[in-house]
Amino acid sequence: MKTGYLIDMDGVIYREDQLIPGAADFVEALVASGVPFVFLTNNSAPTPEDLAVRLRHLGIPGLSSRHFYTSALNTADFLSETHPGCTAFVIGEGGLLAALHEQKIANDAIHPSYVVVGEVAASMEKLAKAHACIERGARLLATNPDNWCPVSNSETRPGAGATAAFLEASTGRRAYYLGKPNGYMFYRARRLLADMVGGAPDQIVMIGDTMETDIRGAVESGLYAYLVLSGSTQIESVGDYVYQPTRVLKSVADLIEEVKSGKPSNRLDSPVFTHAVVKRGRSGNRHQTDAEHPQKPRPRPPMTR
Numbered sequence: 001m002k003t004g005y006l007i008d009m010d011g012v013i014y015r016e017d018q019l020i021p022g023a024a025d026f027v028e029a030l031v032a033s034g035v036p037f038v039f040l041t042n043n044s045a046p047t048p049e050d051l052a053v054r055l056r057h058l059g060i061p062g063l064s065s066r067h068f069y070t071s072a073l074n075t076a077d078f079l080s081e082t083h084p085g086c087t088a089f090v091i092g093e094g095g096l097l098a099a100l101h102e103q104k105i106a107n108d109a110i111h112p113s114y115v116v117v118g119e120v121a122a123s124m125e126k127l128a129k130a131h132a133c134i135e136r137g138a139r140l141l142a143t144n145p146d147n148w149c150p151v152s153n154s155e156t157r158p159g160a161g162a163t164a165a166f167l168e169a170s171t172g173r174r175a176y177y178l179g180k181p182n183g184y185m186f187y188r189a190r191r192l193l194a195d196m197v198g199g200a201p202d203q204i205v206m207i208g209d210t211m212e213t214d215i216r217g218a219v220e221s222g223l224y225a226y227l228v229l230s231g232s233t234q235i236e237s238v239g240d241y242v243y244q245p246t247r248v249l250k251s252v253a254d255l256i257e258e259v260k261s262g263k264p265s266n267r268l269d270s271p272v273f274t275h276a277v278v279k280r281g282r283s284g285n286r287h288q289t290d291a292e293h294p295q296k297p298r299p300r301p302p303m304t305r
Contacts, residue, residue, distance in 0.1 A: 208226075
């Protein structure tokens with residue numbers, strides 16, 4: 001049975017600028033065994049080439065851009081497929097700008113079809129410009145729903161979801177959120193795996209460290225969902241979710257022998273979860289979704305004499 005892997009990066013392969021123990025051996029086993037895999041990240045800032053260079057510096061060489069699929073690429077694919085010839089006013093960094101340019105989606109600061117929001121330290125001037133574009137009819141699109149992203153064990157940074165939420169509040173318009181857990185991200189990633197092997201693998205596994213994005217998206221897309229405990233999710237909180245991972249692993253190191261042998265292991269199948277609620281880390285919603293709030297009406301313009 002041929003298995004393909006979709007693999008989250010931060011919290012699964014590395015944390016900050018350190019590889020998670022066993023991650024390099026896991027990727028080496030995938031390459032040596034000819035197993036198709038794609039790294040799937042909600043971070044829209046880097047290009048695939050940037051990510052390949054980063055992993056090389058961390059100790060995982062030999063990967064090409066085809067092994068990476070970002071929310072920026074997903075956004076560009078979505079727009080080119082659903083609205084050919086559209087234009088965009090972009091609040092984002094190089095990876096998003098490059099992805100849109102590759103799909104010939106022109107930058108438009110006058111009357112864009114979309115305001116597209118990714119990871120960036122947005123200035124108030126740019127936010128005001130985006131607000132004005134939405135007021136003139138542009139639709140609001142975010143590359144991913146992350147309100148914040150971990151930088152270290154004790155530090156976070158604002159995510160695309162937070163910027164989109166600002167514009168939702170100022171305009172009264174709801175954003176559409178791509179990236180994980182949106183099914184379109186998984187649909188395109190499955191196509192990439194199929195292109196690698198000349199046909200769809202018999203089964204596809206999503207490996208991630210976040211219940212709200214990696215695991216939810218995999219479950220809703222009909223994929224196997226492997227949760228690793230090397231990142232943001234604590235085992236005590238897993239039982240709080242209606243959807244559950246197929247397996248829970250300490251890290252990707254637990255899959256090395258399985259990949260080498262081609263035989264699935266039951267050594268670390270998901271444990272039986274208790275209903276004890278243990279809250280750790282930062283409070284508040286980490287992710288925005290398009291179903292998070294009821295539809296808000298567009299504010300009426302002020303009365304004039």
